[in-house]
């Protein structure tokens with residue numbers, strides 16, 4: 001099993017769109033057994049994957065099993081949850097552990113437990129390792145993908161501590177360039193503190209995650225090539241866009257490959273995603289991957305060639321990602 005975190009602390013860079021389609025491509029075209037874990041309290045991946053009536057069943061009176069049910073017993077001191085339930089998505093061909101808006105309430109608890117954990121406190125480390133424990137019970141999957149909210153907060157830190165790989169989706173603007181250096185600074189700091197906390201624990205068996213250690217490796221980045229619109233509908237200056245596009249490989253290389261490490265230095269660009277206009281909302285409304293959209297989902301005329309184009313783009317990204325994971329394993 002390989003776990004892959006789709007991560008960027010910058011919001012709106014296409015993390016969820018990439019994750020949903022990539023995970024579905026691995027499942028449907030590469031015949032992998034795939035689990036998606038929605039660790040973003042916004043629950044956008046859950047909303048895209050799960051049908052509307054099923055969403056109601058899951059969340060009305062909190063009847064369904066969500067990520068909250070994994071975290072809640074641990075936070076209450078009842079230990080790691082024993083029975084896991086996953087939602088099966090036919091359209092995506094994968095299993096999903098749905099997100100939960102209540103996860104935002106857990107951020108503070110995880111943050112204070114992290115402080116205690118980095119001082120060697122076992123309880124603090126056990127909550128920090130909640131996703132590591134969860135993954136240790138998902139070994140029957142080939143790939144587990146995490147959707148994550150746009151932050152350098154405690155939930156994301158716990159996800160990254162548990163994951164084998166991370167992928168950075170990024171858009172092409174000055175703030176995205178700056179976000180890349182935040183990512184490497186954050187990861188390096190966390191790795192050091194986590195190592196220190198683990199070093200203080202005498203008996204690692206108490207942590208119930210096998211052999212806990214920081215193994216997160218950088219598996220590559222994906223650029224969103226589309227130009228965002230300013231107020232009034234004017235496109236951003238194309239020259240500025242091209243300048244930043246040219247700088248991106250160097251910024252990734254110096255911040256992530258060189259400073260953070262954990263990757264080979266070649267082939268880290270997995271691909272680039274063009275602007276796909278109405279196909280993205282169409283897939284969200286029909287709860288289907290973009291590459292499976294058909295006329296009954298609203299696809300007409302030139303949309304059909306766009307659907308095929310999207311499939312080629314996501315196939316390239318999936319192939320490059322699998323190759324990088326294999327090379328780094």
Ligand SMILES: Nc1ncnc2c1ncn2[C@@H]1O[C@H](COP(=O)(O)OP(=O)(O)OP(=O)(O)O)[C@@H](O)[C@H]1O
Pocket residue numbers: 010011012013014015016017018040042044148149150226273274275276277280281
């Ligand atoms: N290739 C694309 N073409 C057109 N629109 C897109 C594309 N990718 C994403 N979008 C749109 O851009 C918006 C942001 O995308 P998405 O939700 O995937 O980003 P995100 O990084 O997950 O955001 P957040 O940080 O809030 O979780 C969404 O409204 C989505 O529909």
Ligand SMILES: [Mg+2]
Pocket residue numbers: 015016017040044045147148149
């Ligand atoms: Mg998202």
